[in-house]
Amino acid sequence: MAIEPDELDRSVRELAEMLKQLRKRAGLSGVRLAARCNMSQSKISRFENNTARPSLVDVEQLLRGLEATPAVAAEVMALARIAQTEWQDGRALRRKGLDKKQLQLAGLEASSAEFRYFLLSMITGLLATPAYVRASLGAAPPEQLAKAIAMKLERQRVLFDRSKTFTFLLTEQAVRYRLLSPGEMAIQMDHLVSLSRQPNVRIGVIPMGTPLGPGALNTFTVYDAALATAELDLGAVVFRDSRDVKELLRRFSTYEERALFGDEARKILTGWAERCRRDL
Numbered sequence: 001m002a003i004e005p006d007e008l009d010r011s012v013r014e015l016a017e018m019l020k021q022l023r024k025r026a027g028l029s030g031v032r033l034a035a036r037c038n039m040s041q042s043k044i045s046r047f048e049n050n051t052a053r054p055s056l057v058d059v060e061q062l063l064r065g066l067e068a069t070p071a072v073a074a075e076v077m078a079l080a081r082i083a084q085t086e087w088q089d090g091r092a093l094r095r096k097g098l099d100k101k102q103l104q105l106a107g108l109e110a111s112s113a114e115f116r117y118f119l120l121s122m123i124t125g126l127l128a129t130p131a132y133v134r135a136s137l138g139a140a141p142p143e144q145l146a147k148a149i150a151m152k153l154e155r156q157r158v159l160f161d162r163s164k165t166f167t168f169l170l171t172e173q174a175v176r177y178r179l180l181s182p183g184e185m186a187i188q189m190d191h192l193v194s195l196s197r198q199p200n201v202r203i204g205v206i207p208m209g210t211p212l213g214p215g216a217l218n219t220f221t222v223y224d225a226a227l228a229t230a231e232l233d234l235g236a237v238v239f240r241d242s243r244d245v246k247e248l249l250r251r252f253s254t255y256e257e258r259a260l261f262g263d264e265a266r267k268i269l270t271g272w273a274e275r276c277r278r279d280l
Contacts, residue, residue, distance in 0.1 A: 016050035036065035204259030
């Protein structure tokens with residue numbers, strides 16, 4: 001089922017109001033419900049006033065404390081699952097400034113230890129050369145461009161933190177998408193080869209025609225098996241529900257089994273780079 005951005009926002013408000021009404025119908029104060037759920041009253045208050053978003057475990061605890069009927073519990077849990085999905089509007093982020101997005105990503109990278117990227121159509125900023133970074137931000141307002149480029153390049157330092165591990169799966173379309181001149185594209189591919197030698201970085205390549213199974217493909221990232229993002233051209237969807245994250249991990253494992261790594265990946269990347277140079 002497709003979930004519209006305004007539905008995501010509405011579901012969070014509806015969940016807060018529904019939890020408040022269920023508590024009142026049960027004749028419980030926030031203090032009494034907190035005692036039943038082994039949860040602080042202030043935390044419940046934040047959920048009911050929509051100043052904090054409850055996890056699915058939090059909602060399950062509250063429903064048990066409220067002694068909700070199975071039908072009511074199913075309705076609330078369905079709403080809670082939608083509320084755990086967040087839409088990040090790309091246009092709104094650009095209005096706020098591209099640096100806000102870079103700060104968000106840097107925060108995720110600082111707090112996570114294991115990263116999995118499935119890259120369908122373009123190379124991610126962590127793997128990009130300066131020329132590729134600039135070209136990928138080509139439509140950005142000029143006053144934001146220099147700062148965004150600098151922040152993207154600064155974020156690449158995280159790849160050299162040996163306490164973190166990275167697996168990047170790139171389709172042939174992502175690697176060979178002509179964002180730059182043939183010479184610059186060859187340099188970008190050489191850069192991927194170089195990064196693939198990092199002991200904590202695995203770069204897998206999926207050649208055109210490799211069967212990846214049924215269903216539509218999306219660019220996505222999974223952080224520590226706890227949170228995932230799916231990228232669209234108009235924005236991004238953030239998944240916090242463990243079931244959604246597990247499903248993306250399952251898909252990632254399937255794609256990973258079909259990717260080429262190590263010397264095989266470096267050989268095919270080098271071949272593509274040489275083709276670009278022949279086009280000069």
